[in-house]
Amino acid sequence: xxxxxTNRFGLSAIDWRGPAIGLLDLDAFFASxxxxxxxxxxxxxxxxxxSSQHRGVVSTASYEAREYGVHSAMPSYQAERLCxxxxxxxxxxxRYRELSDRVMGFLVEETPRVQQVSIDEAFFDVTPGRYSRxxxxxxxxxxxxxxxxxxxxxxxxxxxxxxxxxxxxERDKPRGLTVVLPGTEASFLAPLPVRxxxxxxxxxxxxxxxxxxxxxxELAAQDPDExxxxxxxxxxxxxxxxxxxxxxxxxxxxEPDEVKSVSNERTFSRDLTSAEEVRAAVRHVAAxxxxxxxxxxxxGGEVTLKLKFxxxxxxxxxxxxxxxxxxxxxxGEAALELLDSVWREGTPVRLVGVGxxxxxxxxxxxxxxxxxxxxxxxxxxxxxxxxLSVATDRVREKxxxxxxxxxxxxxxxxxxxxxDLRG
DNA sequence: TCTGGGGTCCTAGGACCC
DNA sequence: TCTGGGGTCCTAGGACCC
Numbered sequence: 001x002x003x004x005x006t007n008r009f010g011l012s013a014i015d016w017r018g019p020a021i022g023l024l025d026l027d028a029f030f031a032s033x034x035x036x037x038x039x040x041x042x043x044x045x046x047x048x049x050x051s052s053q054h055r056g057v058v059s060t061a062s063y064e065a066r067e068y069g070v071h072s073a074m075p076s077y078q079a080e081r082l083c084x085x086x087x088x089x090x091x092x093x094x095r096y097r098e099l100s101d102r103v104m105g106f107l108v109e110e111t112p113r114v115q116q117v118s119i120d121e122a123f124f125d126v127t128p129g130r131y132s133r134x135x136x137x138x139x140x141x142x143x144x145x146x147x148x149x150x151x152x153x154x155x156x157x158x159x160x161x162x163x164x165x166x167x168x169x170e171r172d173k174p175r176g177l178t179v180v181l182p183g184t185e186a187s188f189l190a191p192l193p194v195r196x197x198x199x200x201x202x203x204x205x206x207x208x209x210x211x212x213x214x215x216x217x218e219l220a221a222q223d224p225d226e227x228x229x230x231x232x233x234x235x236x237x238x239x240x241x242x243x244x245x246x247x248x249x250x251x252x253x254x255e256p257d258e259v260k261s262v263s264n265e266r267t268f269s270r271d272l273t274s275a276e277e278v279r280a281a282v283r284h285v286a287a288x289x290x291x292x293x294x295x296x297x298x299x300g301g302e303v304t305l306k307l308k309f310x311x312x313x314x315x316x317x318x319x320x321x322x323x324x325x326x327x328x329x330x331x332g333e334a335a336l337e338l339l340d341s342v343w344r345e346g347t348p349v350r351l352v353g354v355g356x357x358x359x360x361x362x363x364x365x366x367x368x369x370x371x372x373x374x375x376x377x378x379x380x381x382x383x384x385x386x387x388l389s390v391a392t393d394r395v396r397e398k399x400x401x402x403x404x405x406x407x408x409x410x411x412x413x414x415x416x417x418x419x420d421l422r423g
Numbered sequence: 424t425c426t427g428g429g430g431t432c433c434t435a436g437g438a439c440c441c
Numbered sequence: 442t443c444t445g446g447g448g449t450c451c452t453a454g455g456a457c458c459c
Contacts, residue, residue, distance in 0.1 A: 077425065
């Protein structure tokens with residue numbers, strides 16, 4: 001890479017002018033943590049993901065597994081065929097969270113402008129003169145050393161804006177440090193396929209293709225108004241970003257965005273068809289969501305039911321709740337009432353999801369010292385059931401998730417789940 | 424037994440109101 | 442009588458991200 005971008009070191013001497021935005025991405029994060037914690041797995045193909053028996057997919061593949069063609073989001077049965085000797089694990093989310101927090105801590109020590117975008121990725125602003133005088137390249141090399149010391153690695157891209165930093169970070173993985181020098185943004189981006197830019201997925205790529213636009217350079221040359229007519233508000237934005245002129249700032253605090261919804265969904269290892277099964281599944285998934293709401297101290301005023309029938313057919317239905325709640329006995333029953341509007345008994349159901357949103361009106365949520373006082377129209381029965389939910393949470397916290405199960409929970413225990421982590 | 428789970432944002436269309 | 446035309450709110454669904 002000797003053109004616009006470079007991963008050569010020795011750039012400390014350059015006089016960096018203008019904004020310097022970094023994007024740090026932890027390399028094959030979940031799989032790398034597993035190899036850190038299981039030394040005997042190092043150097044071997046490791047896959048974090050759901051099992052093929054439960055229609056799972058790959059969350060993260062170690063670099064050794066990637067050599068067999070395994071990648072994130074690939075159906076597990078396919079990964080098993082490509083790499084029969086891989087070591088599989090469902091993952092240990094709390095542990096990933098712990099290491100992620102440590103890495104984010106390193107960034108915060110360098111600059112107050114750290115915007116975490118996922119468990120394994122964050123933007124940070126190291127513009128010279130803004131928070132420190134130091135050269136951005138030196139700062140990033142130090143961050144990489146600190147990350148290495150905890151036993152995992154990261155790749156970093158640095159550039160004048162987020163779009164450039166993000167694409168640069170993907171340029172040279174793992175352990176890469178790719179620098180796009182100020183003023184070279186447009187020439188760095190121009191030859192890349194449109195798909196390289198985040199925000200452009202399969203559908204947008206195809207529509208751009210139909211317009212004869214294949215590269216970011218071609219996209220940058222479009223008339224923003226014309227693109228606005230085709231793509232709505234995203235159109236002009238796409239053109240600006242492709243031209244290397246994005247100006248959106250890195251968030252000014254190391255704080256996750258305000259939560260707007262909390263949901264759980266489950267794909268079952270076989271399709272459900274009877275009303276009894278589907279209703280039990282709704283209650284089960286609602287209970288998962290309820291427990292998370294209470295843990296987060298959130299009560300929401302809307303519930304959403306989601307059913308997936310096959311890969312391309314999904315239906316959702318949403319309704320307001322009488323009062324903000326975190327109790328699955330209330331929002332779960334509301335979800336059951338929505339069932340008739342989206343499902344006829346006999347239609348096979350592959351996935352059931354229950355989400356709660358509408359936190360805005362009742363924020364901030366403080367738990368009352370005197371127990372439950374914010375339940376509005378809740379009946380006595382609902383209060384009793386709510387107490388039951390809280391008691392259940394406590395027992396589960398103390399003795400583990402499977403210590404308590406309502407009747408309808410039992411048949412769904414042990415269904416696989418996983419999380420995605422691309423890169 | 425082919426394709427997960429947890430999110431965010433945007434859009435289109437209908438209801439409703441003036 | 443030949444039905445206008447905003448604005449706003451709500452809902453469902455799609456696209457996208459990791």
